[in-house]
Amino acid sequence: MTRLTKALLCCSALLIASSAHADDKLPAEVMHSWTSGGEAAAVKVIVDAFNARGGEWSDASIAGFESANAAYTSRILSGNPPTARSVIFGLDQRELMEQGLLNYVDAVAAAGKWSDAVPANLYATLGYDGHIYLAPISMHGESWMFYSKPVFEKAGIAAEPASWDEFFADMDKIKAAGLVPIAWGGQAWQELKVFNAILLSQLGVEGFGKAYAGDEATIKSDGFKKTVEIFGKMRDYVDPSAAGRNWNDATAMVISGKAGVQFMGDWAKGEFINAGKTLGTDYGCALAPGSDGMVIIGDAMAFPKTGKAEQDKAQALLAEVIMDPKIQVEFAKKKGSFPVRKDVDTSSLDACAQKGVAMLAAGKVAPEHAIIISPAKGGAVTDLIGEFWANPAMTGDEVVEKFAAAVTEG
Missing domain, CATH: 3.40.190.10 (Periplasmic binding protein-like II)
Structure with a gap:
């Protein structure tokens, strides 16, 4: 075998390995309306962590929550949903849950003991009929x-x-x-x-x-x-x-x-x-x-049903990343919010966020x-x-x- 042949075989092996690695990535098209400077810096925290753990984030950002929501609803009804969409806590997604158009993430929630980490009154807003459909990202004080x-x-x-x-x-x-x-x-x-x-x-x-x-x-x-x-x-x-x-x-x-x-x-x-x-x-x-x-108010991520096993895996990975204690804190620092998890160290958050944490702990929300x-x-x-x-x-x-x-x- 000549040196040239060996080199070609080596390069071919590298290309095959590289291709296999790319194929192992879990692609996720994520819709959101985080388009301002501060929001973009915050979402990058999630993007970087998701990609580092085997995901492949595809950004589908639309300025303006109402515009993004309209596009999201249209895509679900047309049978072409994104992998995930940033939403808010509460009844906003209840109709989609009731109609069976969202995937639940019960296994991820159970493994991560979300019920222990999230305040009970907020945890109750993440699901419907015994299932957890939303992955909570952060809490915001609005007043x-x-x-x-x-x-x-x-x-x-x-x-x-x-x-x-x-x-x-x-x-x-x-x-x-x-x-x-x-x-x-x-x-x-x-x-x-x-x-x-x-x-x-x-x-x-x-x-x-x-x-x-x-x-x-x-x-x-x-x-x-x-x-x-x-x-x-x-x-x-x-x-x-x-x-x-x-x-x-x-x-x-x-x-x-x-x-x-x-x-x-x-x-x-x-x-x-x-x-x-x-x-x-x-x-x-x-x-x-x-x-x-x-x-x-709270940010969360919803996961529409796509009918694709690869997308289901990407959704589970994204839910896991979002509820990582470190990600919760770093996201909050960039976005100006405070973590949903009550078991994280918030000492590095600024004075405004500390007020929010204290209000939440005291039930004054x-x-x-x-x-x-x-x-x-x-x-x-x-x-x-x-x-x-x-x-x-x-x-x-x-x-x-x-x-x-x-x-x-x-």
């Missing part, structure tokens, strides 16, 4: 107020507002300084998150849940009516270009010092982190004024409406709050009446 330290300093604001009266007095100072007081994301889903933050501050954790459960006395209470009043008053403190603005563009206004505050979930913190800003120096975080609790009411009811409430924001002529009594109808009839 945060992020603010620019330089803007506060320029406006002469010495401390975070402790009440809504103090808040509006501070917004007047920012307006007088020639800056935008509130960086407003002009989309109905964002507006509802601000409304929810105010609602919790006025009704507390228990009252928040009662309102979305359709309790008539709660919806007609002074606290609910005050919520509507405070929300409506915010119109005087946003800029004329707010309509249709994406949430991360509103965050950028605070990061750049063009605006004072933004009310948003703690994923906004990921944008500050990605921009190289330092908590406590460049920006601060506080719960909505007057709050003794926090509205929460109110599950967001998407967790506790149907998508139809949630959509009706979202439309209502968007309509109210766009129409100052709508009265508080009308909002009360329409909210009650939305959560009971939607």
Whole structure:
């Protein structure tokens, strides 16, 4: 055998080995809407770990949760589902579970003892009829107020507002300084998150849940009516270009010092982190004024049925990666969230995330409406709050009446 023949045989063997290795990879097309800078950095944590353990991630990202969800639903109904899709905890995926369109990951959950690692009330939202269908990724506090330290300093604001009266007095100072007081994301889903933050501050954790459960006395209470009043008053403190603005563009206004505050979930913190800003120096975080609790939502991964054994294996691997304690912490650091697992070391998380962990441990959290009411009811409430924001002529009594109808009839 000549040297050339040996070399060719050697190269052929390497190519065959390389091809076999590639074939061993478990391909996964993953749909998600994590497209902002901070979100992209967070999802890379999962991508890198998944690929390192034998997966082959194929990204199918679509900006905007509603747009991504519409594409996801369309693909499932057309019989061409992705391997996985990022979703939220709660009833949003219940219909797909009931119709048998999602794979469950019971074996992975049992092996990883998820029932011990995830708080019981959240674990219950991961499945249906005795099966676990969702792999929980992270928890988010939604009722945060992020603010620019330089803007506060320029406006002469010495401390975070402790009440809504103090808040509006501070917004007047920012307006007088020639800056935008509130960086407003002009989309109905964002507006509802601000409304929810105010609602919790006025009704507390228990009252928040009662309102979305359709309790008539709660919806007609002074606290609910005050919520509507405070929300409506915010119109005087946003800029004329707010309509249709994406949430991360509103965050950028605070990061750049063009605006004072933004009310948003703690994923906004990921944008500050990605921009190289330092908590406590460049920006601060506080719960909505007057709050003794926090509205929460959670990220999870759903696994549509594809009818392919290879995809089933990829789904199991992805679920395993997502619930890895180290991945949970690293993902949270990038995205600005906090881990779902209660058995991980959170000491390396920042002060905002530590507040979230403490609130969760103390039970001072109110599950967001998407967790506790149907998508139809949630959509009706979202439309209502968007309509109210766009129409100052709508009265508080009308909002009360329409909210009650939305959560009971939607």
